[in-house]
Amino acid sequence: MSAKEYRHIGKSPDRADALEKVTGQATYTGDLEFPGMLHAKCLYSPYARAEIVSIDISEAKAMPGVKAVLVGEDLPYLVGLYMIDKCILASGFVRYQGEPVVAVAAIDEKTAELAVSKIKIEYKQLPSIQTIDEALEAKILVHENINELQYVKGVFFPQPDSNIASWNKTIRGDIKKGFKEADIIVENELTLPAVAHVPMETHATIAQADIFTDKVKIWTSTQSPFGVRKLLAKALHISIADVQVIVPFVGGGFGGKAGIHLEPLVTALSRACKGRPVKIVSTREEEFNQLPTRAGMRGRVKTGVKKDGTITAVEIYYDWDSGAYADYGVNVGKSATYSGAGPYEIPNIELHSRTLYTNKVFSTAYRGFGHLETHWVMERQMDMVAQKLGMDPYEFRMKNILRPGCYTISGEVINEDSGRPDECLGLWQRKLDGQDTGLRKNAKKV
Numbered sequence: 001m002s003a004k005e006y007r008h009i010g011k012s013p014d015r016a017d018a019l020e021k022v023t024g025q026a027t028y029t030g031d032l033e034f035p036g037m038l039h040a041k042c043l044y045s046p047y048a049r050a051e052i053v054s055i056d057i058s059e060a061k062a063m064p065g066v067k068a069v070l071v072g073e074d075l076p077y078l079v080g081l082y083m084i085d086k087c088i089l090a091s092g093f094v095r096y097q098g099e100p101v102v103a104v105a106a107i108d109e110k111t112a113e114l115a116v117s118k119i120k121i122e123y124k125q126l127p128s129i130q131t132i133d134e135a136l137e138a139k140i141l142v143h144e145n146i147n148e149l150q151y152v153k154g155v156f157f158p159q160p161d162s163n164i165a166s167w168n169k170t171i172r173g174d175i176k177k178g179f180k181e182a183d184i185i186v187e188n189e190l191t192l193p194a195v196a197h198v199p200m201e202t203h204a205t206i207a208q209a210d211i212f213t214d215k216v217k218i219w220t221s222t223q224s225p226f227g228v229r230k231l232l233a234k235a236l237h238i239s240i241a242d243v244q245v246i247v248p249f250v251g252g253g254f255g256g257k258a259g260i261h262l263e264p265l266v267t268a269l270s271r272a273c274k275g276r277p278v279k280i281v282s283t284r285e286e287e288f289n290q291l292p293t294r295a296g297m298r299g300r301v302k303t304g305v306k307k308d309g310t311i312t313a314v315e316i317y318y319d320w321d322s323g324a325y326a327d328y329g330v331n332v333g334k335s336a337t338y339s340g341a342g343p344y345e346i347p348n349i350e351l352h353s354r355t356l357y358t359n360k361v362f363s364t365a366y367r368g369f370g371h372l373e374t375h376w377v378m379e380r381q382m383d384m385v386a387q388k389l390g391m392d393p394y395e396f397r398m399k400n401i402l403r404p405g406c407y408t409i410s411g412e413v414i415n416e417d418s419g420r421p422d423e424c425l426g427l428w429q430r431k432l433d434g435q436d437t438g439l440r441k442n443a444k445k446v
Helices: 018-022 109-117 132-137 175-181 225-236 263-272 284-289 329-339 372-389 393-400 421-432 439-445
Strands: 038-044 050-056 066-071 100-106 120-125 164-172 184-192 204-209 216-220 243-246 278-281 296-305 311-321 349-356
Touching: 038 109, 038 263, 038 284, 050 100, 066 109, 066 263, 100 109, 100 263, 132 311, 132 349, 164 329, 175 296, 175 311, 175 349, 184 372, 204 263, 216 225, 216 263, 225 243, 225 263, 263 278, 296 372, 311 329, 311 372, 329 349, 329 372, 372 393, 393 421
Parallel strands: 038 278, 216 243, 311 349
Antiparallel strands: 038 100, 050 120, 066 100, 164 349, 184 296, 204 216, 204 278, 296 311
8 A cells, every 4th residue: 555545644633624614604405595485295105014995184284384295106116226116106005104104285285294193094904024033924015016017137136935135145155065174153143123323303395397398307315316316217208318416515424314205295296286495304203214224134144163263164145124115125135245245265155135125114235234133143153163163263264264365255366456454453363462453653754
């Protein structure tokens, strides 16, 4: 690594946005006001899975100050990042508790909230999928039309007549041979819960649709402005050139504001209100119930090792509880196949990563998605294998860690420019042992 690549170490550069933020001048989407702007609120499903029997919006529509009330049948569009599987408003069925069913635009938030309270919906509650095992059993399908859904082919692999939105794999060597060569086999199951992103700024969007053309202007708190532009155009069947996306300051995202979320709904409301700008700002409760989380995950790991600690084979199943819609979740599952066995040389491996539909709030990206979760599972497994061997966990790792000349599970060769996991681990072990690693000295010198 050159000195240029270390030029920021030991320094505290000024943030480009520091002045605006510390003085309160930073403008977020929720701060924006436009002439004639309307405010939106939604009525959400109280059930994880149910048939929508009837919706009565007559009282809400008749209220003074209410400019539009939309239901799923008004919006015959499907939205999706990698799999096109989600209605803008639930139509026919609801698939998770918190799914938006009816949307209202009114002159202010109070009027919109009152109008929502006047809406009457009759549901027929249905059994739901709440666990990974129920999803795999597939006695109930979250999406009965899974065989007909459009998706990115060759990258994601939905399974017919199942709740598997995508099944991605990494296979290397001969796993049966590897386990036969092992002296000890250790199997464990580890789980991680779903996690909310909890940004300080909740999701917020303003949309203004031109009633004379297909043009749409959007101000939104998003991490993916170009993604919003592309996906909105595709969902509404308009030209990407007709969509303008403006991103003010964003008060946190952490992956939760990747992809597309509120933008199609407020665009539809603006169209229904003859082009007036429409704003929606999620409450904290809505952030938890309506908007995406990090997927819960179960990892089942089987490791074969020789008595001297050499890994001979690993079999892993990562199952992701990705909720009612694929969204970013299938990419999270796919990412697990790149490095889901950790920084170790494993001659024989089968790694399966299945992204599953359940009747829960859908999931999305979250801080190094597909890697943090799998590394935690694998490192816990390494500790437990070392314990079974009666071997020091550090020595066990060092025996199997990737070095120059080794191959990753995806077939990439490690060289001096790829990074040195062995040196990194050794460096910090010496630090823990109280030896001077020279880290700070070297950083200052560079």
